[in-house]
Amino acid sequence: MNIHEYQAKELFAAYGVPVSKGVAVQSQDAFDEALNSFPENETIVVKSQIHAGGRGKGTFTDGFQGGVKLASNKAEAKEVAAKMLGNTLVTHQTGPVGRKVQTIYFTEAASIAHEYYLAILMDRDTSKPVIIASTEGGVDIEQVAENTPEKITKVFVDPALGIQAYQMRQVAFGLGFSGQAFKDMSKALDGLYKFFWEKDASMVEVNPLILTEEGNVLALDAKVGFDDNALFRHPDIVALRDLSEEDDKEIEASKFNLNYIALDGNIACLVNGAGLAMSTMDIIKHFGGEPANFLDVGGGANAEQVTAAFKIILSDPNVQGILVNIFGGIMKCDIVAEGIIEAAKNVEITIPLVVRLEGTNVNLGKKLLDESGLNLTSADSLSDAAEKIVNLVKQSES
Secondary structure: OEOOHHHHHHHHHHOOOOEOOEEEEOOHHHHHHHHOOOOOOOOEEEEEOOOOOOOOOOEEOOOOEOOEEEEOOHHHHHHHHHHHOOOEEEOOOOOOOOEEOOOEEEEEOOOEEEEEEEEEEEEOOOOEEEEEEEOOOOOOHHHHHHHOHHHEEEEEOOOOOOOOHHHHHHHHHHOOOOHHHHHHHHHHHHHHHHHHHHOOEEEEEEEEEEEEOOOOEEEOOOEEEEOHHHHHHOHHHHOOOOHHHOOHHHHHHHHOOOEEEEOOOOEEEEEOOHHHHHHHHHHHHHOOOOEOEEEEOOOOOOHHHHHHHHHHHHOOOOOOEEEEEEEEOOOOHHHHHHHHHHHHHHOOOOOOEEEEEEEOOHHHHHHHHHOOOOOOEEOOOHHHHHHHHHHHHHHHHO
């Protein structure tokens, strides 16, 4: 689960991380009241709030440039905000469809002496949190890693011990801080790590973290994602969820505990197991097709969940074919067959459907499908199934 910058900064502040003053608004009627908290002729930063990076370089669908703008006074800030709110912003992370801006964040401008990059996330190889810091802030960290990796500092934290004072100093030294700024940086990192750990975040990114000309350390931006599996422990975080930023199909899938991610292709996948789902997507592409989704119904799914999965798949107008790939273990093949049959009763399946079943109760599952009268194609292996669905979709397009 992701949250907006303004929400992340409020959480940062609660952990002692210095952030710039700001006010978030959702309507033009609230602009004047929000801007009253700023001095008359102070430079104000107007920020579009969407769950995507690259906002500053983004373009609105009406041609207006930039989702982050500097305004020299309150009147200009109000004018710029009016152009952003309700408009659709397209960045390199949103794709061509873009995201509708439904919140504007007014913040005070800062005098920047230097920009840094700072992030905390889980390292899968070591199963430890890793702090990634760089003197090259304000740019894509991937570019820094590729072109100047020596400018990146990595510090791994033992989850049993938590962040240690020497590790805070290591990061601060690596970024070149000294004097009071060194102490402030260490304190800010301590707060960020505690926030990351206590709130079960999957990633905390500050880009840029800045040193102001006055010598203050400040989190100028904030990007935070949380571990969905731990949200039951954090009702305060769940309350920050912005459903308007999520795909409707993904929201519906979450109601049935289905792991669903919408993609840009036209062949839908219904699979049990994340690894098997990724393999299914790969082999669809191998045979020249494009997956329309990642959908893992889980190892213990029931007929109701399978039915819900089919309804979600068929609600996507881009889907032109469906590949069901089930390896029965805890989830038996006959349960999947019952779900497919139940879904067909509620939603008419008029597009090609290829089903590959293997494992527990496979013969019973196949028998149920054979006797259902559904128009489907059976497959004996994953490669056979992928090749068949790709060919059927291509035939339907021609």
